[in-house]
Amino acid sequence: MDFQPTQEQRDLRSGVRALLARWYGREVLRAAVDAVDAPAAVLDRGLWRELGAAGFFALRLPEAAGGVGLGLAEAVLVFEEAGRALLPGPLVATHLAAGAVPGAAEGTAVVTAFDLGGGGGPGAPGAPGGALVAHLGEADAVLGSGVDPAVLLRTGEPVRSADPLTPLHRVPAPADGAEVAPYRDEGALLTAALQLGSALRTLELAVRHAKEREQFGQPIGGFQAVKHLCAGMLVRAELARTAVYAAAVTADPGEIAGAKLLADEAAGGNARDCLQVYGGMGFTWEADVHLHLKRAWLGAAQWRTAGEAEEVLAADLLATGGV
Structure with missing residues (x-):
């Protein structure tokens, strides 16, 4: 079996990358980060409508329902590109709400x-006494819930977020988590795809910097320690890519849990190693590397944490006699 994306899937990925480069290139990303303390909302409604017009949210809706009619495998490729560009906003929730919430x-x-x-990590701790919700102040609906976001805003409070482009609010926790239960596997897989895109991007940034930055009269990529860091990043990213793509084909809950674990590890680990390749420069505000690390921390806490994924995998092994 030749387990490779089809030409149509590769064209889709290239098209989405080109669209995001035009709508949300580095200049737009940096402008959003620089304006994060301004009164304007983080989420650009114009960009959101452009994504909708391009079929980002309706990708898996049947054509008869006004969608694109593609599958989970194609959605993973699209979300991978969104993660690579650090596109902000509740992309997964809005995608999952397509067809159920008017306008999604x-x-x-x-x-x-x-x-x-x-x-999920140092950038996305739990919320004792409540639940954390992202982009609540900009939301029109809450997935799987009839609660008005405005009501949650009045009963909740803003929480400082490690990711400057992901505002958080602590709100009263739902009774049993039933709101997202029907969407949890797909949400975890699409989040894994976002994490994969970030891991691949930080690998690119590290390799580029290693080729361009010179020390002692040669590019730092010629030093063995830097080579090892970049090689380790490549291994992490490719393991995660294989797992995410396979889970998109099978849609098996156990494989999705494994893919989320590997993608979270790749996103966080690659961002940290990319910082090492950059040296002190990587810690400065104008470098993009720290934005990937902060988004990776947050992504590790979304839809399925490491502990939750491990429980799914353990249950799957017990059910199949694997242990």
Whole structure:
């Protein structure tokens, strides 16, 4: 079996990359980061509508329902590119809400979700006494819930977020998490695809810097320690890519859990190693590397944390007699 993307899938990925480069290139990303403390919202509604017009949210809706009619494998490729560009906003929740929430498919509505768990990393801790919700102040609906976001805003409070482009609010926790339960596997896989895109991007940044930065009269990429860092990043990213693509084909909950674990590790590990390749420069505000690390921390706590994924994998092994 030749387990490779088809030509149509490769064209889709290239097209999405070109679109995001035009709509959300580095200049737009940096402008959004620089304006994060301004009164304007982080989420650009114009960009959101452009994504809707391009079929980003309606990608898996049947054509008869006004969608594109593609599958989970194609959605993973699209979300990988969004992660590579550090595109902000509740992309996963709005995509999952297409067809269920009016305006979600077209990008005229922004949908968030109770998708943040605890223990995902230093940038996304749990929320004792409540739940963390991203982009609540910009949302028109909450996935799987009839609660008005405005009501949650009045009963909640803003929480400082490690990721400057992902505002968080602590709100009263839902009773049993039933709101996102039907979407959890797909949400975890699409988040894994975002993490994969970030891991691949930080690998590119590290390799480029290693070729351009010179020390002692030669590019730092010629030093063995830097070579090892870049090689390790490549291994992490390719393992995660294989797992994410395979889970997109099988849609098996156990494989999705494994893919989320590997993608979270690749996103966080590659961002940290990219910082090492950059040296002190990587810690400065004008470098993009720290933005990938902060987004990776947050992504590790979304839809399925490491602990939750490990529980799914353990249950799957017990059910199949693997242990």
